[in-house]
Amino acid sequence: MNKLIKTLTMILLLGSLTLNAQVKVPVYLDDTKSIQERVEDALSRMTVEEKVGMIHAQSKFSSAGVPRLGIPEIWMSDGPHGIRPEVLWDEWSQAGWTNDSCFAFPALTCLAASWNKDMSLLYGKSIGEEARFRNKTVLLGPGVNIYRTPLNGRNFEYMGEDPYLSSKMVVPYIKGVQSNGVSTCVKHFALNNQEVDRDKVNVNVDDRALYEIYLPAFKAAVQEGGTWAIMGSYNLYKNEQCCHNQYLLNDILRKEWGFEGVVVSDWGGAHNTLQSITNGLDMEFGTWTPGMAWGKTNNYDNYFLAQPYLAMIKSSKVGTKELDQKVRRILRLEFLTNMNKNRPFGAMVSEDHIIAGRKIASEGIVLLQNKNNILPIDLSKTKKIAVIGENAVKMMTVGGGSSSLKAKYEVSLLDGLRKRAGAQTEIVFARGYVGDVSGTADGVTTGQNLKETRSADELIADAINVAKSADYVIFVGGLNKSEHQDSEGTDRLELGLPYNQDKLISELAKVNKNFVAVNISGNAVAMPWVNEVPAIVQAWFLGSEAGNAIAAVLVGDVNPSGKLPFTFPVKLEDNGAIAMGEYPGSKGQLTYNEGIFVGYRWNDKQNIKPLFSFGHGLSYTTFEYGKVTADKKEMTEADKMTFTVSVKNTGTREGSEVVQLYISDLKSTLPRPLKELKGFEKISLKADEEKAVSITVDKAALSFFDADKHSWVAESGEFEALIGASSADIRTKVGFILK
Ligand code: GLC
Numbered sequence: 001m002n003k004l005i006k007t008l009t010m011i012l013l014l015g016s017l018t019l020n021a022q023v024k025v026p027v028y029l030d031d032t033k034s035i036q037e038r039v040e041d042a043l044s045r046m047t048v049e050e051k052v053g054m055i056h057a058q059s060k061f062s063s064a065g066v067p068r069l070g071i072p073e074i075w076m077s078d079g080p081h082g083i084r085p086e087v088l089w090d091e092w093s094q095a096g097w098t099n100d101s102c103f104a105f106p107a108l109t110c111l112a113a114s115w116n117k118d119m120s121l122l123y124g125k126s127i128g129e130e131a132r133f134r135n136k137t138v139l140l141g142p143g144v145n146i147y148r149t150p151l152n153g154r155n156f157e158y159m160g161e162d163p164y165l166s167s168k169m170v171v172p173y174i175k176g177v178q179s180n181g182v183s184t185c186v187k188h189f190a191l192n193n194q195e196v197d198r199d200k201v202n203v204n205v206d207d208r209a210l211y212e213i214y215l216p217a218f219k220a221a222v223q224e225g226g227t228w229a230i231m232g233s234y235n236l237y238k239n240e241q242c243c244h245n246q247y248l249l250n251d252i253l254r255k256e257w258g259f260e261g262v263v264v265s266d267w268g269g270a271h272n273t274l275q276s277i278t279n280g281l282d283m284e285f286g287t288w289t290p291g292m293a294w295g296k297t298n299n300y301d302n303y304f305l306a307q308p309y310l311a312m313i314k315s316s317k318v319g320t321k322e323l324d325q326k327v328r329r330i331l332r333l334e335f336l337t338n339m340n341k342n343r344p345f346g347a348m349v350s351e352d353h354i355i356a357g358r359k360i361a362s363e364g365i366v367l368l369q370n371k372n373n374i375l376p377i378d379l380s381k382t383k384k385i386a387v388i389g390e391n392a393v394k395m396m397t398v399g400g401g402s403s404s405l406k407a408k409y410e411v412s413l414l415d416g417l418r419k420r421a422g423a424q425t426e427i428v429f430a431r432g433y434v435g436d437v438s439g440t441a442d443g444v445t446t447g448q449n450l451k452e453t454r455s456a457d458e459l460i461a462d463a464i465n466v467a468k469s470a471d472y473v474i475f476v477g478g479l480n481k482s483e484h485q486d487s488e489g490t491d492r493l494e495l496g497l498p499y500n501q502d503k504l505i506s507e508l509a510k511v512n513k514n515f516v517a518v519n520i521s522g523n524a525v526a527m528p529w530v531n532e533v534p535a536i537v538q539a540w541f542l543g544s545e546a547g548n549a550i551a552a553v554l555v556g557d558v559n560p561s562g563k564l565p566f567t568f569p570v571k572l573e574d575n576g577a578i579a580m581g582e583y584p585g586s587k588g589q590l591t592y593n594e595g596i597f598v599g600y601r602w603n604d605k606q607n608i609k610p611l612f613s614f615g616h617g618l619s620y621t622t623f624e625y626g627k628v629t630a631d632k633k634e635m636t637e638a639d640k641m642t643f644t645v646s647v648k649n650t651g652t653r654e655g656s657e658v659v660q661l662y663i664s665d666l667k668s669t670l671p672r673p674l675k676e677l678k679g680f681e682k683i684s685l686k687a688d689e690e691k692a693v694s695i696t697v698d699k700a701a702l703s704f705f706d707a708d709k710h711s712w713v714a715e716s717g718e719f720e721a722l723i724g725a726s727s728a729d730i731r732t733k734v735g736f737i738l739k
Pocket of ligand 1: 187
């Protein structure tokens, strides 16, 4: 019997070996082959119907794969700050799953305010793990649209007013996300700098401003970050929708920058079949909904790149060259993500993500003002703290449009401070004002009951009463995620704080000199009370760990080191776009008359002193700068130039400083900004410690975009390197010559 079994086993074994030898793995599934070979092999096996099925949505957030070939569907998910809850097939509202509550990371304005590239890598890796764990192919973010006016409802999702800062901060985020085998989808390409008429407005901007201000972050995302996808924007440029735009997508993105990835439409950004075929769009999503329409049924077969396109192919009105091009890019995305067998498995609301979220938040908080050093609060000497303001308790992770989240948790400032203070200090709360009592978005509710029966005057009286008897008053106000505040779909209507907060702040500051104003917003706000209030902290929308991060800064566990990624103007008219930029445009036309003079570039040109300048941020310690030196007096276009400056911590505690390098072209044939950010280093110094900081630049840092030559030009002549603690606080400078 044994002999028989042995013989049978041998036969079976031999049989299976020969079988294996015959059944070769098809090239597209053979990961020893190049992605290019695998793409071509897969493409050759697909029918035209299968190809058309891949280039448009089949549900709110997915497009078809090729089940017959084992090529999976592609799943997209918002957003830049956390992974949106699962939605029903054809709805915007959440499906009500019980296992899709995410970790809410800080908004990208906070990340930009950290000026810390390591934080950006940590952010991307962490949020990419959450996307991977949820089996998402593409994360719909980050957003890098330039902060052109303080009224844009979506500024909170972006990285500020300066193209160099945005370019440097977006790259590590992309690499972090994509290290998980999840694609980023950098958005919104391009010139989507306001929400008013966002899907109708045709933006007119000169090439100089386009290339020097609005494109650099996207170019860095493609050429340095290597993003595998880009999202077109809703608006028009040169009267073509940006989602199918010859200039932006074919000429610039693909021909000039060499982008090999996928262009995804914004949800409802495609409006035309023929242009979608020829002008660079690869995947059409959300048609007929401007990304905000509730539950509007998308008839996916009627999408511009669905049946209408197939019919044109079948009737030989168009060929399949463009179709194959689109599908090649989508297959490449598949092999980099869904079909990449070596990618990790991700994680969700892990201890690592919590630590990362808190660290990024505390690195991004900006100490704007701290007269008489009333901050940090020494809890051991403080019996009672009055926390006043709705934003001390209101959840901010729900609302604001597509970046809205169903967070696993969100620590409010009041809870964070109470937890940190423990029994040693009493923390009392007064509402102060009523802002937005709602707390629902996409079927997600905060569960908070913010209903209020007291009148505004009663609320103020209560708050003043509480403030009188406290050692400290911490006012927590600012904006929120409701309409005409920091929210997608609408812009703000004024620079000032809503809900009569200015009056309340002035009243409270009169009754307690230890007054701290914490502004929670993703946008600049007017502060008419700036001279009545000793301390001001800019705390962004900080996500799940908000309260813990702000408390840590207020009591000094963390020494704040954030720097503003955009200018705080004193009044709205001090902003270039408002003063001369035709904001928000009319009859569908919008011209960026201010050109390259955006943000501090405008303040310098018009000699307008801001409330708080780009790059401004204080610390609980002080820093002294030595004299900057250059490693050469003259440089040629081929050279690099290194500037070195010593920085000393002259205070009593460890702290981090962002050393900023601005370049000034003393004489140029075209008008140039007085100075432009071209380098920065964030350094940590112990008390009394001194470090030499070196920043190296090449001719790119000296160049401007010459529209007539359609190229970057560095004109020989005199330049200055300005080293500063902010754009308005230049500490030392050195001249040099470009030969
Ligand atoms: C929205 C937004 C975009 C988002 C998309 C999907 O309208 O503009 O940022 O990723 O639609 O929700």
